[in-house]
Amino acid sequence: GTHLYWEIGNLAVHGQVLIITWLVIAIILTLVILGTLKLEQVPKGLQNFLESVFEYVSGIAKDQIGEHHYRPWIPFIGTLFLFIFVANWLGALVPWKLIKLPEGELAAPTNDINTTVALSLLTSISYFYAGFKEK
Helix, strand or coil: CCCCEEEECCEEEEHHHHHHHHHHHHHHHHHHHHHCCCCCCCCCCHHHHHHHHHHHHHHHHHHHHCCCCCHHHHHHHHHHHHHHHHHHHHHHHCCHHHCCCCCCCCCCHHHCHHHHHHHHHHHHHHHHHHHHHHC
16 A cells, blocks of 8 residues: 655655654653652552553563563563553554545554564564673
């Protein structure tokens, strides 16, 4: 099909993916900012939800990486987890075909092979970095 491309210097950028990627980032940042505005000792509401997500991601990291090495990797794993989770849910729940573009149509960023390759390269580089750091 056709795609919406933006020319930035000598670089052609896939416009549909960039629009939704920034929307995903905006949603995550908005939730985090709103959930941490008034921190309380006993969390409730959005702060409680965000702490539950953090504990879930921490548990995954602890189980996969190990008790002694997981803490520095929580931000990276949490970022990947939240980005993929929110992007996939946006792709599943929002009827993007209703929004008309000059060319192409909007879809989840993870629907594009370039996003998937970028995420896998980041993960591979991080994996090799951690391995070389331990040796």
